[in-house]
Amino acid sequence: MTIESFLPPHRTLMGPGPSDVSPRVLQALSRPTIGHLDPLFIQMMDELKLLLKYAFQTENEFTIAVSAPGSAGMEACFTNLIEPGDKVAVCRNGVFGERMRENVVRAGGIAVVIDDAWGAPVSVEKVAAALESDPQIKLLAFVHAETSTGALSNAEALGWLAKQHNVLTIVDAVTSLGGVALKVDEWQLDAVYSGSQKCLSCVPGLSPLTFSPRAIEKIQSRSTPIQSWFLDQSLVLGYWSGEGKRSYHHTAPVNSLYALHEALLLLKTEGLENAWQRHQQMHQLLKVGLEKLGFSFVVEPDYRLPQLNAVYVPEHIDEAQVRATLLQEYNLEIGAGLGDLAGKAWRIGLMGYGARKENVALCLQALQNALSRP
Amino acid sequence: MTIESFLPPHRTLMGPGPSDVSPRVLQALSRPTIGHLDPLFIQMMDELKLLLKYAFQTENEFTIAVSAPGSAGMEACFTNLIEPGDKVAVCRNGVFGERMRENVVRAGGIAVVIDDAWGAPVSVEKVAAALESDPQIKLLAFVHAETSTGALSNAEALGWLAKQHNVLTIVDAVTSLGGVALKVDEWQLDAVYSGSQKCLSCVPGLSPLTFSPRAIEKIQSRSTPIQSWFLDQSLVLGYWSGEGKRSYHHTAPVNSLYALHEALLLLKTEGLENAWQRHQQMHQLLKVGLEKLGFSFVVEPDYRLPQLNAVYVPEHIDEAQVRATLLQEYNLEIGAGLGDLAGKAWRIGLMGYGARKENVALCLQALQNALSRP
Structure with missing residues (x-):
């Protein structure tokens, strides 16, 4: 052969x-690779954080891009926020709700599944009933925009509902970010992940991610270690953090991050x-x-x-x-x-x-x- | 700002x-993105598998690139091959041996650490003694080329030693692949991972990975589920497999895989x-x-x-x-x-x-x- x-x-x-990629993004992608600890690269990452905060409409200090596709962003949320035995309400109205349930189980959590028909949005009433009937539920996970059906769920109502019950939210915004309204802070969402290759029109392989201070608090107060080393966001933070010296965790996907920077810049300009x-x-x-x-x-x-x-x-x-x-x-x-x-x-x-x-x-x-x- | x-x-x-990237690889990187289930992309992936087999010197059917950096390739090995309670001998003569130990623990295994000085290779004698003294050890993990010190260990001797004791090997070839001799089949290595951004001179973000039939057998005979969904190679196989219809697992990093294809082609040509x-x-x-x-x-x-x-x-x-x-x-x-x-x-x-x-x-x-x- x-x-x-x-x-x-x-x-x-x-x-x-993946969606159509702008020629400007492909051009950015192929610029010369520099070191992942190069001062100029660190500056670029700081800008990238600002651009991601704008896209997510958040002031969350922990707003980064996971060095892997959206599925890894999803797993980063579950594996960091769930401790073994935690009860998690999971809304399932398509493929990605089921993938969330799978993540809950693999992270040692107990999934309380709230089903809706394929093509229907997540029922806010059913979620309200579930949270009321079981005060042990600690997290609520749902998909904002179900890529398998094209249904949009009311992330704002679900965010507020969760807050009333003192429950943290994990939100799949893979297909929603940049395409429909998503306001992380205003809607009080806690852990939100997305993908680079949908409405951001960047190449596939990165997962934008933001954690609220409440989510960070949950991670920092864990009594059990996070089962993944690669996705342990308390370690990743040492590399993405704006303060002082960056500590090496893993080699960042340098060129893909150039592309994401450019894609987000196009979004901000528009x-x-x-x-x-x-x-x-x-x-x-x-x-x-x-x-x-x-x-x-x-x-x-x-x-x-x-x-x-x-x-x-x-x-x-x-x-x-x-x-x-x-x-x-x-x-x-x-x-x-x-x-x-x-x-x-x-x-x-x-x-x-x-x-x-x-x-x-x-x-x-x-x-x-x-x-x-x- | x-x-x-x-x-x-x-x-x-x-x-x-990351190392210097050839202009040809950067050019390949920026070619138009196509779908990750496009028949032409699947063909490209089949070629990529052949090129990876050549680089690893293996006939292992399971030879792919993990859609994330080398650290994720490392974790893919440990999380797939270790079941809770498995005893794993871990050789530690630098940063990456310690990272392996961390992975063992997070995957629920019991690490038996074999220490050597920083800058020294892994001592084959110490490993032999450890394997002889503890027949419960199921896996041997070591770094072929320690990136933190520049020391090369004798993967051939360690591979044969492990085989004599019916122990599976997990080998970090992040810095060795393409730079020094590595012969996965001849040396009887079982799970070997690398990185795209070292001697392959591709952009960072991918982790070449190969599993021997023995490693696959261990995965298929697990009695406990793999704790990671993203890194569950039994699911990933459905996408990379050459037979019949490809099943969707996650969106492949299309452009980065173009770049790896080109980088491996350069290696094969040389x-x-x-x-x-x-x-x-x-x-x-x-x-x-x-x-x-x-x-x-x-x-x-x-x-x-x-x-x-x-x-x-x-x-x-x-x-x-x-x-x-x-x-x-x-x-x-x-x-x-x-x-x-x-x-x-x-x-x-x-x-x-x-x-x-x-x-x-x-x-x-x-x-x-x-x-x-x-």
């Missing part, structure tokens, strides 16, 4: 992520509210077009994510074949259904740099062509 | 890593033996020059790593000031001492693309200039 340099084609990425609005506008365009083509949405309008459009696949269609046609003939990627929706739905992403008119137009025209095939 | 695009200077990286020889030749040049300048090495010649040269800092020298001068005036990074050697030694790396005559020349001349300052 002769192996040559890999020259990927230029795809338009309208799946559930303005968060403008970015949220742009996602909404592009979603409206796509929605009108998809409905004209006869598609119906998995999620009700009130809870529908603009950045992740799950639509049912028309009957009698070979859904894998259509996706293959889009990819091969139009270099267009849309997402397959996941979990309960596998084979039944498509997921069309309008994330970050991908939420542009040209992408909407391409998607609608290519879909129409592919579906009208004999 | 006004934040602008980050434009790093062009440094020559001669520390303990040839492993040639790369080992080049590291040795550049080390000889550097050694002669350093000795002329009056430096002495931390490690005896027999165990000295060509790619990581730890030398004692001359007395009456402000070592941090000299490193700062090299960085500011020559854009040259050399490494500080770590752990027991902090403030006492420098670590000069000649890794991968960085092991070139021009780097040796620059380093010697710049050091001479900086040290001759009044």
